[in-house]
Amino acid sequence: MFRSVSLRFLRKKIPTKGKIAVRNYTPRRALLYVPGDDKRKIHKAFGLDVDCIALDCEDGVAANQKAQARTTIREFLDIGKPKRTKAFDLGVRVNSIDSGLCHEDLVSCLTGRYLPDTVLLPKVESSEHLLWFADEISHLIRREDHINLIIYIESALAFVNLFDICRTVRQLSKRFSFEPVALVIGSDDLLANLGAMRTEDSKEILYARQKLVLAAKAYELQAIDMVYIKYKDLDGLKQQCEEGMRMGYTGKQVIHPGQVPVVQEAFLPTKAQLEWAEGLLQSFKEHQKTGKGAFSYKGSMIDMPTMKQAENIVKLGKLGK
Amino acid sequence: MFRSVSLRFLRKKIPTKGKIAVRNYTPRRALLYVPGDDKRKIHKAFGLDVDCIALDCEDGVAANQKAQARTTIREFLDIGKPKRTKAFDLGVRVNSIDSGLCHEDLVSCLTGRYLPDTVLLPKVESSEHLLWFADEISHLIRREDHINLIIYIESALAFVNLFDICRTVRQLSKRFSFEPVALVIGSDDLLANLGAMRTEDSKEILYARQKLVLAAKAYELQAIDMVYIKYKDLDGLKQQCEEGMRMGYTGKQVIHPGQVPVVQEAFLPTKAQLEWAEGLLQSFKEHQKTGKGAFSYKGSMIDMPTMKQAENIVKLGKLGK
Amino acid sequence: MFRSVSLRFLRKKIPTKGKIAVRNYTPRRALLYVPGDDKRKIHKAFGLDVDCIALDCEDGVAANQKAQARTTIREFLDIGKPKRTKAFDLGVRVNSIDSGLCHEDLVSCLTGRYLPDTVLLPKVESSEHLLWFADEISHLIRREDHINLIIYIESALAFVNLFDICRTVRQLSKRFSFEPVALVIGSDDLLANLGAMRTEDSKEILYARQKLVLAAKAYELQAIDMVYIKYKDLDGLKQQCEEGMRMGYTGKQVIHPGQVPVVQEAFLPTKAQLEWAEGLLQSFKEHQKTGKGAFSYKGSMIDMPTMKQAENIVKLGKLGK
Secondary structure: OOOOOOOOOOOOOOOOOOOOOOOOOOOOEEEEEEEOOOOOHHHHHHHHOOEEEEEOOOOOOOHHHHHHHHHHHHHHHOOOOOOOOOOOOEEEOOOOOOHHHHHHHHHHHOOOOOOOEEEEEEEOOHHHHHHHHHHHHHHHHHOOOOEEEEOOOOOOOHHHHHHHHHHHHHHHHHOOOOEEEEEEEOOOHHHHHOOOOOOOOHHHHHHHHHHHHHHHHOOOOOEEEEEOOOOOOOOHHHHHHHHHHEEEEEEEEEEHHHHHHHHHHHOOOOOOHHHHHHHHHHHHHHHHHHOOOOOEEEEEOOOOHHHHHHHHHHHHHHHOO | OOOOOOOOOOOOOOOOOOOOOOOOOOOOOEEEEEEEOOOOHHHHHOOOOOEEEEEEOOOOHHHHHHHHHHHHHHHHHOOOOOOOOOEEEEEEEEHHHHOOHHHHHHHHHHOOOOOOOEEOOOOOOHHHHHHHHHHHHHOOOHHHHHHHHEEEOOOOOHHHHHHHHHHHHHHHHHHOOOOEEEEEEEEEHHHHOOOOOOOOOOOHHHHHHHHHHHHHHOOOOEEOOOOOOOOOOOOHHHHHHHHHHHOOOOEEEEOOOOHHHHHHOOOOOOOHHHHHHHHHHHHHHHHHHHOOOOEEEEEEOOHHHHHHHHHHHHHHEEEEE | OOOOOOOOOOOOOOOOOOOOOOOOOOOOEEEEEOOOOHHHHHHHHHHHOOOOEEEEOOOOOHHHHHHHHHHHHHHHHHOOOOOOOOOOOOEEOOHHHOOOOHHHHHHHHHOOOOOEEEEEOOOOOHHHHHHHHHHHHHHOOOOOOOOEEEEEOOOOOHHHHHHHHHHHHHHHHHHHOOEEEEEEEEEHHHHHOOOOOOOEEEEEEEEHHHHHHHHHHHHHOOOOOOOOOOOOOOOHHHHHHHHHHHHHEEEEEEEOHHHHHHHHHOOOOHHHHHHHHHHHHHHHHHHHHHHOOOOOOOOEEHHHHHHHHHHHHHHHHHHHO
């Protein structure tokens, strides 16, 4: 009557011997926008200590400057990413699919001498948008190449379809040369779409902000928080960083270089998080020498995603030193 | 290798020449309930300056007065809507489908000399409810006639099925003679269903209240906020209006004529909203004379829904004068 | 042109004559965990006035004590549930399906002389988990036997899939020998999975906490609230009980015997709830003697779920006397 049951849907187990295969991790505590048509600002951004720079074709560029932005960005990409002490993520934010400008943006930024690390795709509202994007990528990038994808969720419809969007992008990424890495909440567009009004504690979009974190974590994506528009108010910025962090955000959009240090400091792991992560990795090392069976730490069974999280925290912690 | 891509799912573009086809817009800042069996109150309501009047067959009418309410409402409908300086929306709130009373209500109010503008359908919980309603409408209203539909979301199950309900009603409205125009949050029934307790800031139903706004905006419906039950407390009422407005609600249910002026004042557009909308329409006029290609305003690409929103704000603004 | 319409999806009507068939109701105001490998603590718990005891195989038991916990729990089950003045629910919390330990836990606790009342299944993340569980039950329990199932929702993915999980478990329970009775929010695991931080008012997981209540009520399950970890702070505990109650939670997880009386007192029905429920049942009795057609109370049409709710409130009220 009792049979042994095959646990087909067991979580990915941790190999008891050998190295853990952890996807290369780039923290994006601050995601800084720079207008794609402004050479001076791009040069300046390259000199900053910032985790992620988005060369912007979209909202930061006037309608009659779109072609100029494409050309300028392409020139920078053809030179190649500048060498810096600390690595950074170099992305291009293209125009939204529905704008009719996205195809030309992609052609321009993906057919040069070097690829950007990441494409940032605004106003994704449905699975169909991602199918369109995958189709573009299949024509523009060789199978053996690879880019990251950051998805903007910034309308009511996008939030309605959010879980579908995540499921679809995870499936598509298995067959196409892109890897989804983060979700961004576009709070200004969302507020406009809802006819809602910005308040200091953002209570009016609490549902949206927390739904995005859940979706991100469920599909192993980074959750990147809203812009703090009062760019001179660094105390307010810090508070909003911490508010987002408490919900699970690990990065924030930044519209001014002066916001970068505050944001990158705020999103460093706490001392307790660091201790937990370092202890876990240490304990795993010891377990690998002697242990058999499941690996547990402080009473919890540890699985692959948790191991990855610990590695990421330790890496992130090093940025603060 | 690079093909030109057909953007099949581009948003509806704005015609560069000619008039914009904007669906006739009725604001429903205040939605006032009047018991369907009370002639005196109905006469009184017709004399008020109120955006929307719902002649009630449901909660405002005792179980043994349901037939009386049907007869009375039918008499008023047969006379026709009273002439007033300001237009208003005249609706009938029927009993819920599950009550077993809805069919008779619909037969009574949809087969007279004149149709009401709107049917208000309480306790919609699933797509099946809407299929039932569409089937009724197909038998009661001629193809060339037309009514509006306002949907009540007021139970846990309804909130679970909310996005499905919206998708279904949008699809059905293409084939049947009704047009969904608004979602209403039935907070009292929801609280009872949840076993939750009303507090002053309604924190206990924040999830539901914000989910409804998202669904409404995603499917181009008006979001109508909860009843403020302490009908003598006009300051509290004003505060709750503003709280709802900040989330994106543009109207509110009203149970007493004394609440109407406060609510209709609170839901007028702000000065900033008016300026934005008037500027956008002005700019569009100029663009039509000279412009080619996409139309942008203050750095944003403008699409049809945004144009409609601007027109509605300007219309609404005129009510405040 | 007008036909009589068959209301196939009418809510279950109340029989006008005879007894109402109400599923046997066990309140679970406090759900107390006891480590399954600790005989002394189990004996002590059996002496407490507590609604529900969960003999724990999972987080309360160290990895190298899992076998010991199984043996100990089995011994207690073979003796049979202790006789007490007030009935209580005796459950076993097994390890999660993905841990690889769940099958042995189930075999051990479901094949003894007596069944526990309830199995508590942690870390349910998808419909597939429930299919696995149903398959286990079909091999371990005879068709004519029956256990309750309490489901833990404690990761981002579980919250993404929450409505699916509820739909699936309701369908499966029609064909298999288990009955879902409650959803539990595992807030500590959720916080860890989100990388979120605990604050006093739990604002960071408000979305999750309210989504769980909605799902529970939509599928007629009890909603059981988060653990209050500061077990010596009974004032804080009381406040968090009331906070949960206002959202619709009717029970709470408890990690220390000292928390039980505070929790069980807090989750008694209020005076107003009791009066409503007793009035409803009284009115129903009178209606049964004379009434025809629909049954209404205080102006509301009453359906089966509402009758059940009233009966449960009255039963619960008796516990406070």
